Amino acid sequence: MLRMLIALLFVVHASAETVKTDCYTVSYYFLEVAELCISYSYSNNSIKTEVTAETKGILKLFKNIRYTGGAVADRNFNTKRFFLYRKEYGTVEIHRYLFYSQWVEIVKKIIKGAQEIVEKKKVKNKGYTDPLTGSLYYYRHISENKPVKKRIFFNGKGYLIPYKNRKEVSTENGKVVYVEIDPSEMDVGGLIQPTGTWKLWIEPRRKILLKAQLKIKAGVLKIKLKKI
Structure with a gap:
């Protein structure tokens, strides 16, 4: 009986997922306009990632903007599934991607x-990663x-975005790691379409984003981790 209990505890421990959640304040000039939370396990x-972001406070009454998404990838950051829901003003955009060894099936x-x-297409998979899993991949390699x-x-489309000025x-x-990237070639669309250099500060021990300054279509956003 004791042996069975020990074996069961070992199986549970070995298969358990380590879940982390980091939340950020999003500021536009001097005004806090949104909250962003990223969970990853x-x-x-496998690597599982989830994200939620939405406007807050009085801004929410006038510009109700919301993003939710998630991804599943293997431990080499090769994505298996990706989902994104984006609501900006009166428009909703939904992305669903399935990644196979040779192809990526897209429903938008x-x-x-x-x-x-509804748009559907299939493109060749060149070892792609999605934006959520890709963030973890970038933070690790930058660190x-x-x-x-x-x-x-x-x-x-797939985009290779090298970092510079590390x-x-x-x-x-x-001590943290500072880098710059320029994702302006990415076709993101909407208010968060990149328009220039993004400045990132990475915590190298946990390999997470501490803060960022992003040039996007709507202007310059500042993101800061609420609690380390």
Whole structure:
């Protein structure tokens, strides 16, 4: 009986996932306009990522913007499934991607009022990763000072976005890694379409984003981790 209990506990422990959630404040100039939360879990053979972001406070009364999404990938950051729901003003956009060894199947739905448009296509999979899993991949490689080789896949295309100007800087949270990337070639669309250089500060021990300054279509957003 004791042996069975020990074996059961071992199986549960081995298969358990480590879940982490990091939440950020999003500021537009000096005004906090949104909250962003990212959850990620690692198991023996997969990485699962979830994200939610929405406007807050008085801004929510006038511009109700919401993003939710999730992804499942293997431990080599090769995506298996990706989902994104994006609501900006009166338009809803839904992305569903299935990643196979040779192909990526894409279903994109756009809903605006009574009008609904569905786009379907299939493109060759060149070892892509999705934007959510790709963020974890980038943070790890930046922290370890390794070149990025995987392309981030979104809206039917893959994008290789190298980082530059990497350096270690001292902050109130100790030494962190600072880098710059330029994702403006990515066809993201909407208010968060990149338009120039993004500045990132990475915590190298946990390999997570501490803060960022992003140039997007709507202007310049500042993102800061609420609690380390």
